[in-house]
Amino acid sequence: MLRLQGMLLRYLYLYRRSPARAMEIFFWPVMDLLVWGFLSAYLQRVAAPALVSYLLGALILWDVLYRCQQAVSLAITEDIWVRNILNLFVAPIRAGEIVLATCIFGILKAGAPAVVLTLLAYAAWGFDLRAVGPALAPFLFSLLLFGWAVGIVTAALVLRFGQAAEALVWGVPFLIQPLSAVFYPLDVLPFWLRPVAAALPSTHVFEGLRAALATGRVDGAQLAWAFGLNAVYLALAGWFFAWMLERVREKGYLGRLGME
């Protein structure tokens, strides 16, 4: 009984010390509820025959964003896990070069599954991603850019907060997903939430994707918004990473992080 109490206390202490972990308990159920709730509302409204295309197209494109973010943030996290981070930061390499390498790796990490998913979707349901038309490449590129921006911010937080912030590596994309109108149109969201969603490049990609599948035409305005916002987010993410790294050096967290 005492051993059981000890173990329970051990977990309670852990969650009390780490708000990120505590947030995780509520985070996933709430996010799931939001995504599937919005989707249900959408399904009630339309009995569209193109629904499978919308959903599968969205799923494949969403995975690109998710994998890119993971490639950047997980690379830094894994080097903390295996206590290799100090080896990297005492090597004559710029922090920006480390980040860039993870971004490039993100192309592979996102590209390979995207190809597999596309082939599988075609084989199983006859969904041809090429139906998106000429906008497909810029859509994919836009999601790649946004995935990098989100990944860079997450990586900066992991550098600052160490293992306490690891939940963010998996959590942040799912914070973005319901707001990005991935599986449902923007107007399904409550009115007050739409400006927030419209501030995300991913929302414009998924809105553009549905428009392209429905009409066969490229919505230039959505593409322009997506790339414009990406430029802003990438610049902010780069600045945030550099600023956070400077704070981490000032506070001496880097050395502590490497030996966690």
Add this chain to the structure above:
Amino acid sequence: MSAGVVEVSQLTKRFGAVTAVDGLSFEVERGEIFGLLGPNGAGKTTTLQMLLGLTTPSSGSARILGLDVARERRRVLQRVNFSSAYIALPSNLTAWENLNVFAKLYGVRDARRRIPDLLEELEIPDVAGRVTGALSSGQLTRLNLCKALLNDPEVLFLDEPTASLDPDISEKVRALLKRLQAERGVTILYTSHNMLEVERLCDRVLFLARGRCVAEGRPDEVRGRAQGATLEQVFISLARDGELRESAGAGP
């Protein structure tokens, strides 16, 4: 006498109200093995981290090979290297893959020749193809040293490199460091809690307590000045009193 390869001047690091390193000044000459010693929390690791540019000093300066660490960090890091018992190479890569990655980070052009040569020199040629996570602690320490020697560093920072090693491997590591000093003139800045090892290895030592230098000199000098027959006794006295008790009639 040659100029200081490591020149530390009034180096200070404050974390809020805590002063981890307090106006520390010292020099290490080319080809010296210099021991940075002191009890836990004395400021050794923070000093090492400031010298490697991992932590920004609150004030003071550190110059390595004539370069200001704060301003020319990458140029410094190109010519130095670091190994610690408390950090590791990715365990799911082979020894060769790990060394190859770092060879690229340090711009080593002849890695295909350099890596086998180093593995041979450290008497672990057979680990090249093995996954790092499967190596023994002795092999891992020597692999970390291989990584630290990849760029043929002029200054080597070693944080307790022989911690958790058996006496045989520890002796081999010490012999290697002596050989590096003798044959290549490598300057080594070294931290350890093994005072016997420090006495055998270091040309000079600096004792830190509460972030301040409390004794500096050759191991026998420091021993002679303190009320301790061995460096270990000096260490214990420092850890308990926070200062060096000079023996009666001891000279500077």
